[in-house]
Amino acid sequence: MKIILLGAPGAGKGTLAANITANFDVVHISTGDLLRKNIKEGTALGLEAKAYMDKGLLVPDELVIALVKDTVGKTESFLFDGFPRTIEQAKAIDTFTDIEKVLNLNIDENLLKDRLTGRRACKACGKITHITLQNGALGCKVCGGELYQRNDDNEATVKSRMDVYNNQTAPLIEYYAKQGKLIDIDAGRDSAFVFQDAEKLLK
Numbered sequence: 001m002k003i004i005l006l007g008a009p010g011a012g013k014g015t016l017a018a019n020i021t022a023n024f025d026v027v028h029i030s031t032g033d034l035l036r037k038n039i040k041e042g043t044a045l046g047l048e049a050k051a052y053m054d055k056g057l058l059v060p061d062e063l064v065i066a067l068v069k070d071t072v073g074k075t076e077s078f079l080f081d082g083f084p085r086t087i088e089q090a091k092a093i094d095t096f097t098d099i100e101k102v103l104n105l106n107i108d109e110n111l112l113k114d115r116l117t118g119r120r121a122c123k124a125c126g127k128i129t130h131i132t133l134q135n136g137a138l139g140c141k142v143c144g145g146e147l148y149q150r151n152d153d154n155e156a157t158v159k160s161r162m163d164v165y166n167n168q169t170a171p172l173i174e175y176y177a178k179q180g181k182l183i184d185i186d187a188g189r190d191s192a193f194v195f196q197d198a199e200k201l202l203k
């Protein structure tokens, strides 16, 4: 299977990707992991990417696409998570592979905001929780450690991440809908239900 996961930050792409790879014979491809792996292995593309990163520059699109193309050429079954982010990237993918299905994690924007801004992490054990799950308790339910809000979960950052998503990535929904590949999944529910839906669609 050749699948793409689409969805705003916080819609649950990472969790769904983990559930799918645990239950299906499919390679999970995220561009961040791909970059790290190629740099670690010292491949030609990895070294090229590292030169940009060492200078504090963004790795150019063409280089990321070349890395993805290289990996896709070696596997029959993959799942993209967080890629493509733009129409240009989507068009590039279409030149070297045939995407079969695009799972779009649909979620109400206000629900998403509550999910992200209410998220807390434990300073001691790293456990991620949500203020609504604390039932008034102040400390971590696993170890009692102090909870904090991560920098990118504050209201201003969440708003700017959503704006970037809406401007750049949301047009992909239309792009894949026109190709007849888009499947909407209601992501405003527990991750187990989201996976149940995905499982039915992929079987």
Ligand SMILES: [Zn+2]
Binding pocket: 122, 123, 124, 125, 126, 127, 140, 141, 142, 143, 144, 145
């Ligand atoms: Zn803890």
